[in-house]
Amino acid sequence: MSIIFGINVNKLNMKTGSIKKSLMALFLTVSAFSVFAQESVSLPETVIADQQYNKAIHIMAMLLLGFGFLMVFVRKYGRSALTATFLLVSMSLPLYFAGRAIGFSEERSSEIETLLFSEFAAASLLIAAGAVLGRLKMPQYLLLAILFVPFYMFNEWIVLGGGLGLIQAGTVVDTGGSIVIHAFGAIFGLGVALTMTTKQEFEKTIEADSTSDRYSMLGSMVLWIFWPSFCAAIVPPEQVSHTVINVILALCGSTIATYIFSVALRKKISIADIANASLAGGVAIGSSCADATYSMAIIIGILAGALSTFGFAVIQSHQQRLMKIIDTCGVTNLHGLPGLLGGFAVLPIVKGLNIGGQMSGIGLTVLIALIAGIITGKILPLLGRRKEAYEDSEEFLDAE
Amino acid sequence: MSIIFGINVNKLNMKTGSIKKSLMALFLTVSAFSVFAQESVSLPETVIADQQYNKAIHIMAMLLLGFGFLMVFVRKYGRSALTATFLLVSMSLPLYFAGRAIGFSEERSSEIETLLFSEFAAASLLIAAGAVLGRLKMPQYLLLAILFVPFYMFNEWIVLGGGLGLIQAGTVVDTGGSIVIHAFGAIFGLGVALTMTTKQEFEKTIEADSTSDRYSMLGSMVLWIFWPSFCAAIVPPEQVSHTVINVILALCGSTIATYIFSVALRKKISIADIANASLAGGVAIGSSCADATYSMAIIIGILAGALSTFGFAVIQSHQQRLMKIIDTCGVTNLHGLPGLLGGFAVLPIVKGLNIGGQMSGIGLTVLIALIAGIITGKILPLLGRRKEAYEDSEEFLDAE
């Protein structure tokens, strides 16, 4: 588009005799516009806000419908999983706003941007909760949210905001949050699981409900559909188009790879692989979504889908035996490993990257998440602990 | 944002010798822009229309998926509830457009604004239908739509449009429709239930389907997710950001309050409370969503969630005994009481409010809705009446 405003000179109603000067002035006006058209355009604030608002609503669909229904697979735990999702989101959003209000973060952002950042915190919290799903009762989910949000904001401040002067703000490339959202949440959750899981709990595995596969696929598809908005939420308008297509191509790559590797590793398809590992491309493209080419995006997606499927099919059982933890939703395989993959994928993709900074960002995130998770795992049992997995009937009326 | 259009003077291609005059003209151009940047910006019509269009689609998701699946809980009535939702929406939208076309409303609005207003009418109709769900057969839902829309438009005209000169247009503050959408629909539905419910019907209670809780939660979450678009649909662009965050905070408040009060009042959580009363914050923030502060929004949400949960847990059984009506979906508790709460909440929040006008608006809405509902309840049985609740098998092939 070379001319933004088409000005029809003939229609101008000239009421002055000084045609020459008028035309000159007009010429300048038009010149100014032409220049404006060639330069990058600053859109009015309300237009930017509306573009981000639509993405904020898409992300809200991911938080509630996406994460909520993806977690419905635990046997006799559907009501609990959906209610926990509701409560975790309803706690974390206001907590994040409160944290900003008391100056927890120095970053200045518009109201909608703060909403987006608070949704990122909620997403990371839901990932963390996925690791211990079925082990907590409702009041413990509330406490988990209260403990998680400050730790999350602390890490965000250190890694992205230049907090404590450890990493200069703007150094770490993590546009769609592979590192600070996905990996942080997954490792935090592992930390909680590491401390909380007693020997007895470990022996009682969490059973899947074989009839809930359609609900899981519903949640998975909602996440897939709106993932481009998650990654492009705070990207400048002129980069949004390329970013969202990269995310979609990465998801296509991981979905195909998941099918192939699920069959290759297990002989038959596991619907849980399809519902989960298909999303790994979205996780892994996060850091480089604005910078990768289409081909790179597809390759990152394929690698992430393969890695995640391998995680679900092979690593998970070893992890449970060796680390003595049960990661209920397999967040290690869906968000942990692909998140780290995404953080490292930036290295060959982004030109002029501060490699040391990027590595420090990843390292500090892993460290902070693990310590914070372990601390949280020590505090949560103060509200009681259980030997067996929870079922809906314990906390809900008329449950099966 | 202080400068909207960055004009690079150096790049201006000056073809005239009269540099001084040119610069002057340029200066004026730039000045005009600076002023423009500081003043509120009038966006091009198509941009406004697109912003409203996205909200219209969000509201459509609320109408069909949201209300539809929230009402699926009635035992052996799932097909009927979903089909009725489809038919009620498909009747009311064109009826509202027809009403506008024949000059029923004097308000002038763009095509998309008319669509939004028609969706509000559909929402109010679905709320009204919720009160008598399971008591009507399909042709009666169609008749209900035909009777409801003119009454709804009449109330809209009286309360918001200055109709009959009773309340000056612009007096009543009801941005997101707590009064004219939610309370009107709920009270209309009660009016219908009041007249239609025979003694025999009253004795046959409508049973819930214990396995449908995930569908109800799906509907509830869809409503929760898109509620900000419902409230901000006709708000000026520069107020949208604040409005939507208020709505989200109010929903967070009511969701937490619902969990706490459900456990407090019933010992265990009722999933029906969670699916319904969690939304009360959205209902109650409606009137003041553009004006409240964040804190007020959360408080209104908490109060609405508590009130609504109290309604479901305590009031509903008394209501059924005393008023001899059955409100199938509990619209009194979800839309009626929180809607009125929202209408009154404007009083302490909005400065310079015409308090008499606001009270008149609420009072007239209650009156018109009740009378219209009672009239409708007299007409509907002309298409037949039943002693027992309907089941899918009566009207559907191959139903359970």
Add this chain to the structure above:
Amino acid sequence: MSIIFGINVNKLNMKTGSIKKSLMALFLTVSAFSVFAQESVSLPETVIADQQYNKAIHIMAMLLLGFGFLMVFVRKYGRSALTATFLLVSMSLPLYFAGRAIGFSEERSSEIETLLFSEFAAASLLIAAGAVLGRLKMPQYLLLAILFVPFYMFNEWIVLGGGLGLIQAGTVVDTGGSIVIHAFGAIFGLGVALTMTTKQEFEKTIEADSTSDRYSMLGSMVLWIFWPSFCAAIVPPEQVSHTVINVILALCGSTIATYIFSVALRKKISIADIANASLAGGVAIGSSCADATYSMAIIIGILAGALSTFGFAVIQSHQQRLMKIIDTCGVTNLHGLPGLLGGFAVLPIVKGLNIGGQMSGIGLTVLIALIAGIITGKILPLLGRRKEAYEDSEEFLDAE
């Protein structure tokens, strides 16, 4: 809105003595703006892209949740249907991008427009797959996608892009794809079914799962909700409002007509009619969605709903007996006939239409789709063929 930019003259900071000249220049500036306000406005590229992006996400919801859950009705085939949907979408989007990259299409479009066109291809592919759903195993769905996309792009190029000089570009009116998306997909699918279905397969009918009606309605409602974005995706901004309302009114018309004709033709309502034929209005309004009046849109919707319901209730059994094919999802009745109806509906609606061109476009689409489908149906069995319908347990772990 008559004035787009409100310029407050009083606030202009006049630093020159030459007030007269300044005012003249200002006048011209304002004049230019007034003209600009009256003319059609060219919006910045990023604003257009964002408007299209939101529609692209809406269409993605249609592809995965919409088509996916609408196809879940086949007995013991839910996992397969959802996984196939995931794979078909994940194959076709990158294939379409690849096709564009190697210059398959001469059309130039922005990144988001290419995404939209690739989604249209995916929609058409899902329609085609619906005709043979339950007859293919997963690798065959992948092969189907690989074969379908080039044929689809070839037809798109011939009918819309002026390919081979058969029809001049811009001649065929098919804004929302009644012809090149819906009819093409349905007829392609019929072609595949025609060749693939052996006598033995024909005798084993595909059974519906009686408990999956809520999932089908979920898919149907998702398609209904987002259909306006499908039709308006590549419409110029100033025509979007009218287009989307036409689509909604057509859907209202077909939904009501479906209810009436389902009861009239079958005595009781078939929930499959409601879930499918209600959407026929969206299919049929596609070609003329930007040009029809509101009344025409409703009439097209009613006709399409009636035709589609008649197809499901009456034609389908004859079709199976006479043509010896089984159209699993009834795509003939939902996409085929209403698509052709939509293509012809343009004739009385669009003034100045090149009737010969429109007819050629329809004819060529039917021809290309049929031949391409038959060829594809010959190739697919190379990966194996089956006598009985597939069930989840064949390819999935732990399936019922």
